[in-house]
Every structure is written in C-alpha cells, then in structure tokens.
Amino acid sequence: QVLCQICGVSFNIGRIRTPAEPRSAAWGPLGPMLHESVWATLPLPLEPTDQQGSYLGYVDSEENIVEHIAGPGCENKRGYPGHDISVEEMRGCQTLQCLVRKPKEHSEYRFDPLPDDEEFEKSGEFFLSGLGDHMPSRDMSSPLVTPARHGCKEPNADNTIWQRGREHDYAMPFHPSCFEVFKRVSLLSIGKVDIGGLTGWWLLEATSYEFENFPRNPDVDECAQQEWEHHKGTAYLVANSLYVPKLRDIFAHVVEVGPDFNPRDGAFNPLTTMDPDGSVDPFQLLPAEIRVEILDHLPSKDIASLRLSSRAFNQMPVRYFQKLILREMPWLWEAWPSVTNPNRTPYSIWASLTESNALDEALPAEIQALKDAHDLEISRNEDLTPFYLPPGKTNYFLLYTLITRHWKELRGLQNRKRIWTDCEEILRRIRR
Numbered sequence: 001q002v003l004c005q006i007c008g009v010s011f012n013i014g015r016i017r018t019p020a021e022p023r024s025a026a027w028g029p030l031g032p033m034l035h036e037s038v039w040a041t042l043p044l045p046l047e048p049t050d051q052q053g054s055y056l057g058y059v060d061s062e063e064n065i066v067e068h069i070a071g072p073g074c075e076n077k078r079g080y081p082g083h084d085i086s087v088e089e090m091r092g093c094q095t096l097q098c099l100v101r102k103p104k105e106h107s108e109y110r111f112d113p114l115p116d117d118e119e120f121e122k123s124g125e126f127f128l129s130g131l132g133d134h135m136p137s138r139d140m141s142s143p144l145v146t147p148a149r150h151g152c153k154e155p156n157a158d159n160t161i162w163q164r165g166r167e168h169d170y171a172m173p174f175h176p177s178c179f180e181v182f183k184r185v186s187l188l189s190i191g192k193v194d195i196g197g198l199t200g201w202w203l204l205e206a207t208s209y210e211f212e213n214f215p216r217n218p219d220v221d222e223c224a225q226q227e228w229e230h231h232k233g234t235a236y237l238v239a240n241s242l243y244v245p246k247l248r249d250i251f252a253h254v255v256e257v258g259p260d261f262n263p264r265d266g267a268f269n270p271l272t273t274m275d276p277d278g279s280v281d282p283f284q285l286l287p288a289e290i291r292v293e294i295l296d297h298l299p300s301k302d303i304a305s306l307r308l309s310s311r312a313f314n315q316m317p318v319r320y321f322q323k324l325i326l327r328e329m330p331w332l333w334e335a336w337p338s339v340t341n342p343n344r345t346p347y348s349i350w351a352s353l354t355e356s357n358a359l360d361e362a363l364p365a366e367i368q369a370l371k372d373a374h375d376l377e378i379s380r381n382e383d384l385t386p387f388y389l390p391p392g393k394t395n396y397f398l399l400y401t402l403i404t405r406h407w408k409e410l411r412g413l414q415n416r417k418r419i420w421t422d423c424e425e426i427l428r429r430i431r432r
Helices: 119-123 176-190 195-204 208-212 218-223 245-254 288-296 300-309 320-328 365-381 396-405 411-431
Strands: 097-101 126-128 171-174
Touching (some): 119 126, 171 195, 176 411, 195 411, 288 320, 300 320, 320 396
Antiparallel strands (some): 097 126, 097 171
C-alpha cells in the first residue's frame, strides 16, 4: 500500500462504531460502506465446524450485512474502535494530497497559475493536487482527486519510484495535516518552508528499502503491513494533528481576561515560612539572569527538584513557562507568538477539507449556492484557523500543567509530536 511520505501512516483507515454511535460513525479501510472488509464476531449461529470470529467474506446485498460493533476490549485489526478514538479526532485520516511536478518546459501541457496557488507553487517545480479520500493499491490504479488542480485528476502517487528515468511521472503523497506540520518544523528550523528540499529528499530516497528503513515510531512499524493493522493502543496515529478537540478547552482555561493578570507575576503561591536553621541559600547570591540561565539548561523534572531544594528557585514568573514549553514542546505552535514576534501562520485551506467537501469549481450554480450556505454554517460553528494564544493574557504555567495532566487524552497532540519528530529527521536528511 502507498503511505503518507511524511508520517508513514496509511490513508486506508477503518473505524468500528460503538453501540451508542450512528452508522455514519463506522467505515471500512477501503471505503465508507460497512460491508467492505467487515469481520464478524459472536454472537452468531455456528455450525460445529465453524470457527468463532471467522471471516464472513463479502455480501451481495445490504439486507445481509453483518456489522461488527466494538466493545470496550475490541481488538479487531480492521478498524479502530469507537471506545478508543472519536470520529471528531479522526477527522481527515483518509484524506490524501500530492505534490505533483509541473509539466516539462516543452510539454504539450502548460502550467497556468491558479488564484489559490501557494507561493512555492508559483516559483517552484511542484504544485499541490486536489484531495482524495481513498488510496487504491498501487497495482490497481492511481487515486482520484478533487478538484483537478492544474488538470491533474489522477496523480501517480507513490513512495517508491519504480522506473528510474521516469521520475517526472510520479507524485509525492501525504496527509494535508502532515504537510502543515512540516511547514512549521521547516519555519522553526531554517526560517522558511523548504518544499524543494522535501521533494528532493523524496526523490533521493524513493526506494522501498529507504522508505521502510526510515526511523519511524515503533507503533507505525507494527501497523504498516501489507494492509494497515489497527493494533490496540495505536489509535493516536490517525488522530488529526491540527484540530485537537480537548485542546481548545484547555486554551479556553488558560487565557486570562481579568485586569489583574500579569505574566511577569509568580506562578506559585509564595512561601510563608523561613528556613528553621537560618542557613544561607548560595543560589540566592546569584543575579536573576544567572538563575534563569541555569533553568534554561535543565529539563522540567530537574527544575521541579530544584524548586524543592532551593528557595531561590521557589518562585518563577508565569512567562518563563512559555520558554519551557517552546523548549520541551516545540510542536505546540499555538504558544509560539510573543510580544516581540506575534506572527501567526494560518493553515492551508486544504488542511480543513476532505475530498467530499472539496467540490470542483464546475458545479452548477444551484449546488454551489447550497455548498456556500453549508460552508457558512460550518464557519460559524468551527474556527478553521489555528488558535494562537495571546502572549500578554496566557497563563503558560497552567497551560503546561493541563497539557501534561491530560496528555493521554490529547491523541492529536501525541500524533503531532510524532509527526514533528519525523519532520525533524527529514530536515536533517535534507541538510546532510
């Protein structure tokens, strides 16, 4: 199967609904129909020779559909159970996009700029395809994408270039959300979005050996078999890394609206007792700048220990925790803006869509009007731009505390951290 070039995860992800969820909350790894690749479990009427949990095969009518419903301990490898991850968290897990090379200079096809082209498309050698919601097996066909940007309807998406000398015919596949993560790793690391470096790395390592031996998270290696195996405990791999439901709730808690809040104030309650032996803390003799320098070289666990052992470090300003977050959680770009650098990079429109709602511009006017009304309703209920924390009103200590406390629930952030690590390795290989 063809996987995301950036994160190594499949596009063909299934989900098994719980008894409390509607049928729309379940889909097979090969498409939305419940009967595709469905596995049956008990209770079923069994003949003496039947094996419990055996594969039913495909059915020829919806009347005969036997749907597997996930229980709390479901370990079915054909989809992630609803008990482990919500539909909202899996948003866009089947959505694919490609970087496609522009036509050759003397080709019969001509590259004409589009109004929605990103800057790298205008000046570089590659352009973005439309979106697809199904990645067929490479021995079957190429994915269909919508809209057919720059005339490309079926990009030849692959991780491996099987015909050397025909590199121009291949396209690099990825999740649009993973592409947004790469952009931010590139911006933070080298100050620009290096799409030329990304496509150059793909072309240089476009062999099955190189792709399979890229240092991925062990959970990815376990699941990436002939078909994606949905192993228990790996559902975070398909969580949307941009739109993390519980994260918005955390942001709402850490933004202070009261007039008395000041990020220069201490994050902790002041001590009310003195040292009983009257001993002198040598760290208290150091200038504040040196003490901050010491903190900059310590991980959070050591900082916590230092606070317990030295009164000089008992109190820390709230704003210092922004520095700690940027050091230990560089992938939390919502906390990047500062008073001196308020830059806020928006997400590409492609990262907020799927093929089903990325309709071609050639739609009849009536359908387009309905689509516009639907988009307006969505925009009123969901902010499709990244949420950035205001530096003068954010309690960064509380932010750090809530993220670490609720880490297991923040599957999208777990996945973002994993993809960020992969992107750092990609950039390292680009620079070598």
